[in-house]
Amino acid sequence: MSAHPPDSDEALAGRLRTELPRYAAPAHVRVALVEGTLPRARPAWLAPVLASAATVLVLGLVFLSLVPRIVPADPVERLVRSVVAEHTRALMWGARHPEVVPTALPWLTQESGIGLRRVFVGDDRLGFVGAEPVYLEGHRGIALHYRDGDGHLLTYIVLPIAGLPVPDRRRVQIEQGTNRWRPALMHDSGFSAWVWRQGDLACFLVSDMVSEVDVERFKDYFVRVRVSTDPVPAY
């Protein structure tokens, strides 16, 4: 006979202790916890090796930032890269000081040091967009922007660099009527650039026309600009 009434707190507590089934943790839970949480002994050599690898990685990253940017050794390639950068800037953001020649010619000449005795102001194929002075590779110069009917932007840049060594192996023969030219066709960052000398000036015509068909059209644009433009040093 129980010492407590069957309905008492003590009796109820006793029933809870004795009558309720107890659930033991399944083996897979125990194994998962033991294997997954108890740390395994690490090889003694692991810590110094990891520390060394981390140090080398950090030092590598530090020195990487000190390595100078790789720039082309060839002066023409370096100039082409700068000209292309100027073209892409105009392509992305437009001209900084778009001016419509000839009204702005005196100002452009004063700012760029380049005079234009004649200038190509566009035709049925190429529309004139604007003109602005530029400063590339330590040289003041002038940039004229055009756009063709398909939306290709062309940038014509003149820099006062005498004796530019135009690479012979890149030269392309262009003939139209009685005119014959041999500018070099160079490429950089997915853009094409005609490079030629005109007196004591270096001239560039940049566009994104790179395919064979486009290059033929690019030749035509070169002729149009080349025939109609006569840049000279202003001073």
Added chain:
Amino acid sequence: MASDDFHRAALEHLDALYNFAMYLTRNPPEADDLVQETYLRAFRFSHRFQPGTHLRAWLFQILRNTFLTFYRLRERESALAEDGVPTWDVPMFHDAPEESSGAVEAHTDLERALRRLPEEFRTVLLLAEVEGMALEDVARVLACPVGTVKSRIFRAKERLRGLLRDYTKE
């Protein structure tokens, strides 16, 4: 306490924690997850455990908090009474019929009645009477004063008796 020692000491309470998890969730897969989550948290925050205090109570506290966070709060929308215990008529998650798949069937009236208690009542009875935990430790697990623990035990037993009487009449 060294990490390995702490892990081993904590794992000694695995069965007790699993039993508690089973009565909270009524579902073995959920109890598995709950216990494993409890240990993961305990090991992750082992630096917060104060040596000299009861590791057992600390683990039960983590398990219950985990249960409330992931298993119960999402289903609980009713308001609580002043002592944190819902009123009798408020439908609760733990009063819901045991329709969920995988739920373990209750074999005795006592177990069935215990399952029908609100979690706050079920927990105090499991900790104080089944696990034999001191009232101070139960208060720590529940994060409430010892007086509240006593009050809940009294009310829990009252309600348990009522349910058992109903089963007897049936």
